[in-house]
Amino acid sequence: MENFQPDDFLAGWVGGAAGVLVGHPLDTVKTRLQAGTGYNSMLHCITSIHHKETIRGFFKGMAFPLATVAMCNSVIFGVFGTALRLLSTRRDATTPCKPALFDLISASALSGVAAVAVGSPIELVKIRLQMQVQAPGRQGTFRGPLHCFLTTLQQGGLLGVYRGGGAMLLRDIPGYCTYFVPYTLLCQNLTPQGRQGPHPAIIWLSGGVSGLLKAPWWSWLSLCCEMHYPVRGNRQEQLILF
Numbered sequence: 001m002e003n004f005q006p007d008d009f010l011a012g013w014v015g016g017a018a019g020v021l022v023g024h025p026l027d028t029v030k031t032r033l034q035a036g037t038g039y040n041s042m043l044h045c046i047t048s049i050h051h052k053e054t055i056r057g058f059f060k061g062m063a064f065p066l067a068t069v070a071m072c073n074s075v076i077f078g079v080f081g082t083a084l085r086l087l088s089t090r091r092d093a094t095t096p097c098k099p100a101l102f103d104l105i106s107a108s109a110l111s112g113v114a115a116v117a118v119g120s121p122i123e124l125v126k127i128r129l130q131m132q133v134q135a136p137g138r139q140g141t142f143r144g145p146l147h148c149f150l151t152t153l154q155q156g157g158l159l160g161v162y163r164g165g166g167a168m169l170l171r172d173i174p175g176y177c178t179y180f181v182p183y184t185l186l187c188q189n190l191t192p193q194g195r196q197g198p199h200p201a202i203i204w205l206s207g208g209v210s211g212l213l214k215a216p217w218w219s220w221l222s223l224c225c226e227m228h229y230p231v232r233g234n235r236q237e238q239l240i241l242f
Helices: 006-035 042-053 055-059 063-091 101-130 145-161 165-190 200-226
Strands: none
Touching (some): 006 042, 101 165
């Protein structure tokens, strides 16, 4: 149990909640642009959403991620930190703070699997709610996150809730490898010898660089995932990759 540290889970929870609050409006725009729902540009998408759906249109589907993404991030960071310490200790008990590259890749891959296990239903509900386009005051296909989840579960069972999970595995396993591995290596190499932990500026820099490295792969495969869940009026059209 010495490899388990609640700090990893707490940090993931706080970071996940902050990320949802700041990033959800642009994530809504990104989702609609990637799905190709008749927008000519990012500016056209933003103005159309605001004109047809008011400011609330940018925050569609946010309640469910806000309540759950914090938990999902907590699991991802917690699994990565715990797995990395466990692998490093098993490999070399004398220097557990210096994990090998194989340890980093393995822990990152495990965090990707955990991300899919916890996050696939969250992603499905978020995207389906974001893709609903209706004028203010009119009822969409789904009344809210819980209704969307229960409807999907009723229509497709557990497999329906995890529809597109195969594509998410292809996205999340390499995606978290391209994030956690550079992040950990940068923090280690930029921290002066003898210092207990990296300076906050080093953490921010490492996170920013790692995010840039992760973005191309993540964005491309996010498109594959999001194309599974379009909503056209009251009819759901799904392309099942896995």
